[in-house]
Amino acid sequence: MGDKVTIYDIAREAEVSVSTVSRILTGSAPVNPETKQKVDAVLQKYNFRPNRAARNLSYQRSTMIGVILPDITNPFFSTLFAEMQRHAIAKDYSLLLFNAMNSLALESEGLAYLARHQVDGLIFMGGRVNEVEPSPAYQMEIAEISARVPTIIVNGEMPGVDAVIVSTSEQSGIAQVVDYLSGLGHTRIGFLGGSSHITVTRNRQQSFCAAMSRLALPVEEQWLITDGFSIESGEKTLEMLLRLEKLPTAIIAINDLVALGILKAARRHHIDIPRQLSLVGFDDIYLASVSTPELTSVSHNYEYFGRTIVETIISRIKGGDTPSSILLDMQLVIRDSCQPPESR
Structure with missing residues (x-):
């Protein structure tokens, strides 16, 4: 095992799920004593201490949902965020936005920032969740946090992350x-x-x-x-x-x-x-x-897209059943920029 042991390494060696390790680390739910003893032994073996941001995000409720996106000046992100915010307010939740300015390093700072504000859920839009080959370090960072905090990935994916993927088709x-x-x-x-x-x-x-x-x-x-x-x-x-x-x-x-x-x-x-x-x-x-x-x-039908994202993350926060992925329809809007080709 490498120098940096993750929650996934612990789960793999103890032959349990990541969520089981998370429950033991946070004390958020009872675990079978024999299972706990087995996991504790592996934790002690590697002197495992969870990532601070991941640990902080698991402590208390705030009715705030963190949103990390790469570029708020991109109209796709700003339009979708505005719809998400409108629906969150209607549900008595607040969205806490971190604009990473197209920097993966700033995304990590954003995770720490949201941890300090004790968000109840996380929504990732773009950035590292859109990388074809994400950095293993970044991947593990999100994996550890998603094991503790309800997480949604919008129009992206990341292997090994416990998150609902909400996408348009x-x-x-x-x-x-x-x-x-x-x-x-x-x-x-x-x-x-x-x-x-x-x-x-x-x-x-x-x-x-x-x-x-x-x-x-x-x-x-x-x-x-x-x-x-x-x-x-x-x-x-x-x-x-x-x-x-x-x-x-x-x-x-x-x-x-x-x-x-x-x-x-x-x-x-x-x-x-x-x-x-x-x-x-x-x-x-x-x-x-x-x-x-x-x-x-x-x-994308931004109103429905934003509403679906907010309703899904709130359902996860409250412990409701949610699918692993949600795929929404798209619609072609015909205006004036196309016509039959000229004869050549």
């Missing part, structure tokens, strides 16, 4: 877009934006390829360009695309910010959207409905 959303563009007559479709180390990019790209394959449409690898999630990333990915000899007639952007960047760069190159190039975003943020042209996008 990105596979269905992407499939709706591909079906729509195909129905307009597009067969040359590109997918721009995202980062290869983030699961949302992998999931949406895989969904795109599956939808294209289902319709027997070719996937051009050169039209799958990743360079981030921002407006600037959208500008850059279109510039990269325009260097190619063969171009798509339609583009699906990883999110609406990237789509807005593509719109900006297209104007610079005098490319008419949608006459010369159809464009679809993802997330249906407010800006999608006020851009020129108004952007076709895929909606």
